[in-house]
Amino acid sequence: MIDKQVASLEEAVAGAKDGATVLVGGFSAGDEPAALSEALLSTGARDLTIVNNGVGGLARGIAALIAAHRVRKIVCSYPRFVGGTAFASAYKSGEVALEVVPQGTISERLRAGAAGLGGFYTKVSAGTLLGEGKETRIIDGEPYVFEHPIKGDMALIGAQQADRWGNLVMRHSRRNFNPVMAMAAAVSVAQVREMVPLGHFHPDQIHCQGIFVDRVVVVDPEPKNWSARP
């Protein structure tokens, strides 16, 4: 019988190694699967490369990993957050390296990693600072840059509901990078608000199939009050 639900956050992130590339879902610090990132602290893993759209906020999730000196590098599109980030000082001191990637190039590099592709050419960033040093090719008269796939050793993602197969449903704006990150990692872990019985989801309704998900852990729902969110 398949049952991907695990009882604890520690079990959910077990096996994370030093130097691992960890894909962290969410659009910003506001919808990060923060409990999973924080659970990584218990594994002792360090020198992590974090792939996220942002760099976390001031305290929770990725910010807690940065404060505990576990992060070597962040790959992201937007290294800022309203209210500030723990990343800012770690970047200034040189402790954490930064690779800024256009937002759609991150998601497409993840998709390439997930799909077994060797990379792709895109017009985005060609002729700009972020395109410097990249292999360039003229296609239909326009310059394109080559982008490599991104694969994770582990993905930490968020979802609304899961069943025991690891099928996931996400809610509204919170889908964002979560499905493609689950698809692009060797071990994918989902933090969900609730478990539902197998068969509860309509077959046409599932946002991320259990084949992409290895472990599921229930974490108390995020606070409903918008202003109280991190």
Add this chain to the structure above:
Amino acid sequence: MTPLNRNQIAWRAAQDIWDGAYVNLGVGIPSLIPDYIPKDREVVLQAEVGIIGMGPTPKPDAVDPDIFNASTQPTSFVPGGSTFDHTDSFLMIRGGHLDIAMLGAFEVSEKGDLANWNTGDPATAPSVGGAMDLAVGAKAIRVLMEHTTKDGKPRILKQCRYPLTAAHCVKAIYTSLAVIDVTPRGLVVRETIPDLDFAQLQAVTEAKLTLSPDWRVIEAPAIAVTV
């Protein structure tokens, strides 16, 4: 002469969005546009985070924390609105499916080069977000910005000084003083605010301007600044 305020710039740009257009609105002045789209036009708004058919900002008691826009602010759906994941969202953006992206900018060049992501300040981590994807991917890029910097220096330049977001992408510029089209013949002034003569406009614009034969005066309604 009184320059247009930020809301009036948004109002002016909104008048040029056609019925049925699929549009992405950037942060800053473009985010004010939804209030000013003429009521008889159906415009479908897309947000990078994975929404198409985005509605107005909800009242505080109607906020759903799981419905947010690319500025991580609460938003809503219109009937017909839907959500999708990031690869589909950026396929939409990068694959030429959006009719217009309305973006803020630091600088625009006379060739339509756009600089809106990086001021080159070494102390600040550069933040590109989805700016390059939108600039390259949407069918038309329209920029909304103050005509000059806070200390009166031109932002419409012969060449951008800040690092580019994308080259040759801007089709029209809506500023606090004028509406300017980027054409193969250079920058053409389509409209100006009342009581501003062409020489005054050229004096605060580094790039060379020409006046359109169809030039007219902007008649903007009085609108209070909201942000």
